[in-house]
Amino acid sequence: MAHLAVRDVHTFYGPSHVLHGASLEVETGSIAALLGRNGMGKTTLLRSIMGLTPAASGEIELAGTRIDHLQPFDIFDLGVGYVPQGRHVFPYLTVQENLRLGLRNKRKRDPEIFEKLFGYFPILAERRKQKAGTMSGGEQQQLAIARALAGEVKIMLLDEPTEGIQPSIVDEILELLVRINQADGLTILLVEQNMELGLSVARDFFVMEKGVVVEAGAVAGMDKERVINEYLVV
Amino acid sequence: MSTTQLILLQILNTGVTMGILMLVAIGLGIIYGLMDVINLAHSEFLMLGAYGWVIARLVGLDGWTGLIIAPVLVGLVGYVIERGLVQYLYRRPLDSLLATWGVSLILVQAARIVFGPAPQAVPTPLEGAVDLFGMPYGRYRLFVLAVSIVIISLTLAVFRYPTFGLKTRAVFQDAEMAKCLGIRAPRIYSTGFVIGAALAGLAGALVAPMLTVAPDMGANFLVQSFLVVIVGGAGSLVGVVGGAGVIGGIQGLISYFSSSVLAQVITLTLAIIVVRVRPRGIFTRK
Ligand SMILES: Nc1ncnc2c1ncn2[C@@H]1O[C@H](COP(=O)(O)OP(=O)(O)O)[C@@H](O)[C@H]1O
Numbered sequence: 236m237a238h239l240a241v242r243d244v245h246t247f248y249g250p251s252h253v254l255h256g257a258s259l260e261v262e263t264g265s266i267a268a269l270l271g272r273n274g275m276g277k278t279t280l281l282r283s284i285m286g287l288t289p290a291a292s293g294e295i296e297l298a299g300t301r302i303d304h305l306q307p308f309d310i311f312d313l314g315v316g317y318v319p320q321g322r323h324v325f326p327y328l329t330v331q332e333n334l335r336l337g338l339r340n341k342r343k344r345d346p347e348i349f350e351k352l353f354g355y356f357p358i359l360a361e362r363r364k365q366k367a368g369t370m371s372g373g374e375q376q377q378l379a380i381a382r383a384l385a386g387e388v389k390i391m392l393l394d395e396p397t398e399g400i401q402p403s404i405v406d407e408i409l410e411l412l413v414r415i416n417q418a419d420g421l422t423i424l425l426v427e428q429n430m431e432l433g434l435s436v437a438r439d440f441f442v443m444e445k446g447v448v449v450e451a452g453a454v455a456g457m458d459k460e461r462v463i464n465e466y467l468v469v
Numbered sequence: 470m471s472t473t474q475l476i477l478l479q480i481l482n483t484g485v486t487m488g489i490l491m492l493v494a495i496g497l498g499i500i501y502g503l504m505d506v507i508n509l510a511h512s513e514f515l516m517l518g519a520y521g522w523v524i525a526r527l528v529g530l531d532g533w534t535g536l537i538i539a540p541v542l543v544g545l546v547g548y549v550i551e552r553g554l555v556q557y558l559y560r561r562p563l564d565s566l567l568a569t570w571g572v573s574l575i576l577v578q579a580a581r582i583v584f585g586p587a588p589q590a591v592p593t594p595l596e597g598a599v600d601l602f603g604m605p606y607g608r609y610r611l612f613v614l615a616v617s618i619v620i621i622s623l624t625l626a627v628f629r630y631p632t633f634g635l636k637t638r639a640v641f642q643d644a645e646m647a648k649c650l651g652i653r654a655p656r657i658y659s660t661g662f663v664i665g666a667a668l669a670g671l672a673g674a675l676v677a678p679m680l681t682v683a684p685d686m687g688a689n690f691l692v693q694s695f696l697v698v699i700v701g702g703a704g705s706l707v708g709v710v711g712g713a714g715v716i717g718g719i720q721g722l723i724s725y726f727s728s729s730v731l732a733q734v735i736t737l738t739l740a741i742i743v744v745r746v747r748p749r750g751i752f753t754r755k
C-alpha cells in the first residue's frame with residue numbers, strides 16, 4: 236500500500252506557479268529517492284506535503300487519509316518527520332533542547348528515546364549541552380535527523396541531507412537511514428541532487444522536471460544513462 | 470537632604486520608570502519578535518488599564534480592585550483584537566502598523582465617549598510615605614516598584630518555564646520548523662499577545678494614581694516603548710528588559726541632572742546610533 240500518495244498537486248508561491256501537477260507514491264516501508272536538478276520543485280513538493288506551502292489543488296494522502304488541508308503541526312501528529320534543506324536546527328537552543336522539541340510529548344523527558352538517538356549519533360551525546368548553532372554542518376545535519384526521529388515518526392521526508400557535508404559523514408548518515416528503515420520499517424522519501432548517492436540507498440526513484448514528476452520506477456530496472464542524459468545533466 | 474539620600478531617591482524613581490517601561494515594552498517586543506506585528510494600539514492597552522480604576526469606582530468597587538480589573542479586562546480586549554484582527558496580519562509589519570493604528574484611534578475615541586475627554590485624577594490607594602534612611606518616600610511608589618519587579622520576574626519565569634518557554638523560544642527562532650515539530654504556533658502567538666496586553670494594562674493601572682488618566686495618555690509610553698524595543702532588540706525578552714533598563718535609566722538620570730528635553734534628545738540619539746551600528750538591538754545575538 237502507498238504510505239504517501241501525491242496526486243496532481245499544483246503549488247504557488249504568491250503568483251508564481253511552481254508545481255504543475257506533481258504526482259508520486261511512496262510504498263510503506265520503502266526508501267524512495269526524489270531526484271532532479273536545482274530549481275525543479277523538489278523542496279516545494281516536500282513543503283506542500285508538510286503543509287508549509289499548501290497545495291492549491293490536487294490530493295495528498297497519508298496511509299489513505301487526505302492531509303492536504305492540514306497544518307504542519309497536525310501532519311507531524313500523524314507521524315510525518317521532516318528534515319528540511321539547510322537543516323533548520325534551532326541555533327540558540329542546545330542539542331538536548333532541540334531533541335526535546337522533536338518529541339511527541341514535549342512535557343515528558345523520555346530517556347529511552349534519548350538513549351536510542353544517542354546510540355545512533357554518539358556525537359550528539361557528547362554535544363548535548365552545546366548550542367546547536369555552534370556545531371559543524373555535519374553535526375547539525377545529524378541533529379536535524381535525530382530530532383525528526385525523536386517524534387517516533389512512521390515516514391520521514393529528508394531534503395538534501397548530504398548537501399555540504401564531508402563524505403565520511405554522508406556515508407554514515409545514509410547507512411544509518413538504511414539501518415533504521417530495515418529495523419523499524421521507517422518509510423523514507425529522500426531528496427537528493429547527487430543521483431549516485433540517492434540511488435545507492437533507494438528502492439524506488441522519481442525524477443522532477445519543472446514542477447512535474449517525469450520519471451518513476453524501481454531503481455533495479457532503471458535506465459540510468461538515459462535518465463541522466465535527459466534530466467540530470469546540468 | 471544629604472547626597473546619599475538624593476542618590477537613593479534618584480535610584481528609586483528611576484527604578485519605578487524602568488519597571489513601568491518594562492511592563493509596557495515586553496508586550497510590544499513579544500508581538501514584534503514573534504509575529505512581526507507592529508502594534509500601534511499597544512499604548513491603548515495601557516490607557517485602558519489606567520481606566521481600570523475609574524471602572525472599579527463606577528461599578529462601586531473598592532479602589533484596589535482596579536489593579537486586578539485592569540490586566541484581566543485588557544487581556545480580554547487583547548484576546549478579541551488578536552483573534553479578530555491581528556492573527557490575519559502575522560508577518561506583515563506594514564499592514565499591521567496601519568490596521569493597529571486604526572484600532573488605536575477607535576479605542577481612544579471610545580474612551581473619550583465613555584469616560585469623557587477630560588483628564589481624571591485617580592486617588593492613591595496607598596497614602597503617605599515611609600521613612601527610608603531619614604528620607605520620606607511615597608508608599609505607593611515603593612509598591613509600584615515591588616509589583617513591577619515581581620511581575621517582570623514572573624513573566625520571565627513563564628517564558629523560561631520548561632515546556633511553554635522552550636516552545637516559545639523555538640517559535641521565536643524558527644516558526645516554520647517549530648510547526649513541523651507539532652508546535653501549535655498560533656496558540657503561542659495568541660498567548661503571547663494576551664500576556665503582553667495584560668502587562669500593559671497592569672502598567673496603566675499602576676501609573677494611573679501617579680499621573681492623570683486621559684484617553685490620549687498612551688502616546689508618550691508608545692514612543693518610549695518603541696525606543697526600548699529598538700535599543701534592546703525584539704529577538705528576546707532579555708533584550709526588551711535590558712532595553713527598558715537602558716532607556717529608563719537614561720531618562721531618569723538625565724532628567725534629574727538636567728532637563729527632560731535633553732533626556733529625550735539623548736535617548737533618540739542613542740536609538741539612531743543603535744539602528745546604525747546594531748540594527749537588531751544591543752542585547753540581540755548576531
Ligand atoms: N519562497 C519562494 N518564492 C518564490 N519562488 C520560489 C520560492 N522558493 C522556491 N521558489 C521557486 O520555485 C522553484 C522550485 O524551487 P525548489 O522547490 O526550491 O526546487 P528544488 O528543491 O528542486 O531545487 C524555483 O524556480 C524557485 O525559484
Ligand SMILES: [Mg+2]
Nearest residue numbers: 277278279320
Ligand atoms: Mg531544494
